[in-house]
Amino acid sequence: MYFAYNLLLALALMLSAPWWLLEMLRYGKYHTGLRERLGVVPPRLRDSPAQTIWIHAVSVGEVLAVARIVDELKMRLPGWRTVVSTTTDTGQKLAQQRFGENNVFYVPLDLAFAVHAYLKALRPRLLVLAESEFWPNLLHEAHRGGTSVAVVNARVSDRSLPRYLRFRSLLRRVMRNVDLYLAQSEEDARRLVEIGAPPERVQVGGNLKFEVKPPVASEAVHTFSATLQRDGAGPVLVVGSTLAGEDELLLDCFRCVVEQYPSAVMVLAPRHPERFDSVAALLAASGLRWQRRSKWDRQQSLNGCVFLLDSIGELASLYEVADLAFVGGSLVPKGGHNVLEAAQFGVPILVGPHTENFRDMVRIFQQAVAVKVVTPGLLTPMVLGLLQNADERARLGQRALDVMRTQQGATERTVEALLHLLPATSTAPQPEAVAERRL
Secondary structure: OOHHHHHHHHHHHHHHHHHHHHHHHHHHOOOOOOHHHHOOHHHHHHHHOOEEEEEEOOOHHHHHHHHHHHHHHHOOOOOOEEEEEEEEEEHHOOOOOOOOHHEEEOOOOOOOOHHHHHHHHHOOOOOEOOOOOHHHHHHHHHHHOOOOEEEEEEEEOHHHHHHHHHHHHHHEEEEEEOOEEEOOOOHHHHHHHHOOOEEEEEEOOOOOHHHOOOOOOOOOHHHHHHHHHOOOOEEEEEEEEEEEHHHHHHHHHHHHHHHHHHOOOEEOOOOHHHHHHHHHHHHHOOOOOOEEEEHOOOOOOOEEEEEEEOOOOOOOHHHOOOOEEEEOOOOOOOOOOOOOOOOOOOOOOOEEOOOOHHHHHHHHHHHHHOOOOHHHHHHHHHHHHHHHHHHHHHHHHHHHHHHHHHHHHHHHHHHHHOOOOOOHHHHHHHHHHHHHHHO
């Protein structure tokens, strides 16, 4: 099976090479870290001690989800090294900020030689994958080399389930290489077993994303907040992680908002950096006042303005200044995005009807009446209605914050389960670590 997989993967990479090259030339994507992705282990990783844990987090959301695990493992395992790999450039930048550049790298492509190079250099005692990273060669080579393997915050989305079921007979062999699955929910645990995970290795650990650390606001975010106060601007709508097809709808909504609230501000944050220029062109043709974050003149008023957030890593902090938040990817059938960045600030949240990628999370918020789901046709009336009702906004935001607080505990459960995969002598806490935890 692995011979056939490697042959097909190599063939797919060769046939798709022109497309990858075009993406590099057009958007600068995938160029950064290319050598690392192809199995060239950077020197900063080669001197890794024998006791190493490798955690893979695809992008920003997964990096945030595993951040507390990394901190806890460092405290519980003094002398060990924890390294973190990512797939995306945005995830890489955030991981470097959180864990230090020397401990972060791009995950290799799932080619046997590339995977083997990293496993040989790092010699990890434990490999931890976040959410649904079932890479055949990585899992096979790690298991064969004696590395314990865990998938944490595991989930199987509505979109992925049919595809996984189609290849269940093959996937079952791959999933046997994992020692422990910690699912986000009972439904995810059931689906993991359905697609081939050994039932005795599947547990429910909870959703780590509910325990995301509050972001550290940049100087620019502080300046933005001060500018709002200086100008008496508001209300503020923060529209995060938008995808193609949503921006026009949201700008039409903002036109109606500005008619009633001339000092209103919309922070518009496209999900993908390669869309920054196209959204800027859309704004230029919209007739609305707008400013671009990268060219922001701090002396200009933000009143009645669309603020295009063409930066990486600042959206989560800006939710704190919002009177109302809309989380994108949900007005179009793309599955939605994470609502927790807004919820942790007690901000009232709107989403569209397409939230399949976060179905369990959104369901929890819906059951607590802590999020409003709107269709494109109801978007503007709902926004205007909430802006006119401060008490309802406050109640909606408070319920969102209460949901966050009631979903705590996933980090502790996950860490305890991971420690059980390590030799008993390795996990005994040192006296100074115990003292630090008590403090």
